[in-house]
Amino acid sequence: xxxxxxxxxxxxxxxxxxxxxxxxxxxxxxxxxxxxxxxxxxxxxxxxxxxxxxxxxxxxxxxxxxxxxxxxxxxxxxxxxxxxxxxxxxxxxxxxxxxxxxxxxxxxxxxxxxxxxxxxxxxxxxxxxxxxxxxxxxxxxxxxxxxxxxxxxxxxxxxxxxxxxxxxxxxxxxxxxxxxxxxxxxxxxxxxxxxxxxxxxxxxxxxxxxxxxxxxxxxxxxxxxxxxxxxxxxxxxxxxxxxxxxxxxxxxxxx
Ligand code: ADP
Numbered sequence: 001x002x003x004x005x006x007x008x009x010x011x012x013x014x015x016x017x018x019x020x021x022x023x024x025x026x027x028x029x030x031x032x033x034x035x036x037x038x039x040x041x042x043x044x045x046x047x048x049x050x051x052x053x054x055x056x057x058x059x060x061x062x063x064x065x066x067x068x069x070x071x072x073x074x075x076x077x078x079x080x081x082x083x084x085x086x087x088x089x090x091x092x093x094x095x096x097x098x099x100x101x102x103x104x105x106x107x108x109x110x111x112x113x114x115x116x117x118x119x120x121x122x123x124x125x126x127x128x129x130x131x132x133x134x135x136x137x138x139x140x141x142x143x144x145x146x147x148x149x150x151x152x153x154x155x156x157x158x159x160x161x162x163x164x165x166x167x168x169x170x171x172x173x174x175x176x177x178x179x180x181x182x183x184x185x186x187x188x189x190x191x192x193x194x195x196x197x198x199x200x201x202x203x204x205x206x207x208x209x210x211x212x213x214x215x216x217x218x219x220x221x222x223x224x225x226x227x228x229x230x231x232x233x234x235x236x237x238x239x240x241x242x243x244x245x246x247x248x249x250x251x252x253x254x255x
Contacts, residue, residue, distance in 0.1 A: 002069065003030035004188045005054065005156055010063035011213075012049055022213035023049040027063070029207060029216065031156070031188050036179075038191045038199035040247065041209030047192040050214070051158050054190070055081050068155060077105065080154030080187075084161045086145035088133035095120065095129040098148045105152070112151065119147045123181060138166050139174040146178055150185055157182065159191040163198065175202060176231040196251070200243045201231035208250045218250050 012024040023046040031037055041047050052058050054065065056074045065072040067079070088097045095116065102112045120126045123143050128136055136144065142162065149157060162178070163171045179202045182189050193199050199206045200222055208217045222243055226233050234240055 001032060004033050004068060005031040005190070006064075006066045007054075008064045010050075010053065010060045010065060012046070012053060012058065012060050013213075014049075024053070024060075025213040025215045027214065027216060029219065031190060033188055034186050035205065036182065036189045036191070036203045037205045037207060038193060038203035039207045039209060040193060040196055040199050040251065041214055042211050042251065043194060045209050045212045046214035047194075047209065048160055050209075051081075051160050051190070051192055054156075055079055055158055077152070078155040079158060080149035080152060080156070081158045082145060082149050082160070082162045084164050086133075086141045088141055088144060090133055092133075093130050094125060094133060094136065094144050097133060098144060098151060101148050101152050107152075116147070116151055119150060123147060138170050139177060142166075142174050142178055143181070146181060150187070155188065157187045157189040159189060161193055162191075164193075164195075171198075172232065172235075179231040196244055196247050197235065197240075200240060200247065201234045206243075206247055208247055210253075217253065220247055220250070 008028050010024060010027045014021040014023060027050065039047055039050065053060050054072070056072060056076055056079070067076055092100065098116050098120065099108055099112065102108050117126070120129050125140060125143060125147070128140065133141055133144070163175045166174055175198055191199070191202060203222055206220045206222060208220065209215070210217050220243065224234050224237055224239055226237055
């Protein structure tokens, strides 16, 4: 099987009037189809920069990136991006928020409308299709944001701290819910988080980054022998603590 995403020796620096900030140094990794990978690292090390490069919002200063074997040189319609804030617009109904991405790309076909309705039904939001985002709970809002991203059928999902605006309790249930939806969709996902528990509970592998400029310290494969492998069940499994401690140690290596 060929990787979906391939990064080879990618580096990036920000240039401002105050000087240069080196953010990423020589980053190489691949993502296989259907794999869920988390990226963790100290605050300010370059995690969001990495996602912005993959999303095509910025160009690397060195190195190569390819998606499905094709060089990634600009914003690709094959990539879906989910951020910390759900960016649902209050002046639009939930349904019209969900089709917004398709609308911007001029792709609102009868098929897209039918798929939007099907996804809203599948994920229990059909009753809220005509509601405003403020009528939804935090978890339902994240579901709506995810449906909007999935509607465009991306090959790769980028998730930048998608749960960090939620309170701790909500965050556990929403990450469990969203994690399972992504698994069922079979999409390849790359999650950036500062929360090690979230990384271990959701992913197949955790990429540990060093302090800025970020380089890869280690890639830790995460495997659970659970009958029902869900994020919440993982949190209660004996292996959870082992993985958490292993990654924690890597993160605090320099200190
Ligand atoms: P993280 O997501 O790991 O917290 P970021 O990727 O946001 O880190 O930032 C990495 C480093 O690059 C930080 O030191 C940050 O201050 C710097 N940085 C981020 N964006 C910019 C920018 N637009 N201009 C200059 N420096 C930036």
